[in-house]
Amino acid sequence: MTAPDTAPSPQPGTDRGELLAERLFDGAVGALELFSVYLGTELGLYRVLERHGPLTPAGLAERAGIAPRYAREWLEQQAVAGLLEAAGEDSAGEEASGEESADERRYRLDPAHARVLLHADDPAHVAPFAHLLTGIGGVLPRVAEAYRTGGGVPYEAYGRAFRHGQGHINRPAFTHELPTAWLAALPDVVARLEADPGTGPRPRVADVGCGQGWAVLALARAFPHALVEGVDLDEASIADARDHAARAGLGDRIRLTCGDAASMAAAGPYDLVLVLEALHDFARPVEALRAVRAALAPGGAVLVADERVADRFTAPGGRVERMMYGWSVTHCLPTQLVERPSAATGTVLRADVLRGYAAEAGFRRCTVLPVDNDFLRLYRLDG
Secondary structure (H helix, E strand, O other): OOOOOOOOOOOOOOOHHHHHHHHHHHHHHHHHHHHHHHHHHHOOHHHHHHHHOOEOHHHHHHHHOOOHHHHHHHHHHHHHOOOOEEEOOOOOOOOOOOHHHHHHOEEEOOHHHHHHHOOOOOOOOOOHHHHHHHHHHOOHHHHHHHHHHOOOOOHHHHHHHHHHHHHHHHHHHHHHHHHHHHHHOOHHHHHHHHOOOOOOOOOEEEEEOOOOOHHHHHHHHHOOOOEEEEEEOOHHHHHHHHHHHHHHOOHHHEEEEEOOHHHHHHOOOEEEEEEEOOHHHOOOHHHHHHHHHHHEEEEEEEEEEEEOOOOOOOOOOOHHHHHHHHHHHHHHHHHHOOOOOOOOOOOOOOHHHHHHHHHHOOOOEEEEOOOOOOOEEEEEEEO
8 A cells, every 4th residue: 555655735726725624524534434444344244245245234234243224324335435336226326216125235345345344464454444543533532631631541541442453454564574574674683583493592582562462473473483572561452462372373482471661671682672663652762772772682683663754844744644643643642641751752753763762772773674665664773
């Protein structure tokens, strides 16, 4: 998925107020459609359609365990939005449009759309955006109050929906790109992880801020000689990660711990430490990086993946920049301000700021890696 990094310029003579009104209208349509995707995912409707479709509203209701009238309305909305295909006697807009026809109309999930909406490991799977927005929507009044008081909103307040969305929006990249293209940029580290330890110590990897554990699972599969460990402050995320590890049959090669980055200093040595889409969320990033550096084995490295934002503030900004600031004002900054003192980085962690954090933590080198990704920039830190 490619997102342009520049903002379009309005044509001369256009009414800027009308343009903004149209943009907000389009935003409302998009937000409502994402909420409908949340319903389709949460209720298993897409899964039923893929397995049993095309289906009438009654067929979907019976197989998914929902009320028939809700099934019909959701199916019609999904077809109008272009997410599902409608097939029936009036699907082309013919005059027949009575209740009987509406009930008999069948709906189909296009396999290409199933990649986006349903297949969790597919690189095109961005349906978790719906869960992320649902989690934010449920806590917005608390965010507004935090703005008034200067306080914060705990991560756990955003609930299971946000936790699911955050874990699963990164799952395809962590599953496919991390053990291949990303680590290919660190060949010396890969050689250490692939080495058969014989009777010596096993190679060790740590994922700091591991969330639901998808990166931990991917590396445990890719490097069978390595012991892969994950640590996260959120107990519910660690519980999810343990469940995923058990289901994958990898529990004997994975360790998952609820704790903070400061505990890493005493837990090493590690050949590789990952900080994936998490550093900007740390209230004390320099302290965390200092602990990570102390945990490195000689010759080991840290792989940081964080937001691919612009090098400097520019307004208006492109879509990626707008999205990152959107997460920042509704989620990342409020969660960071729960702890005090806090660096209050927000989501928009620019490369120069990250380099400054790494230098203050004692790293001798911070290198931007030549890895293409529309949303993430990768860094190698050497102690």
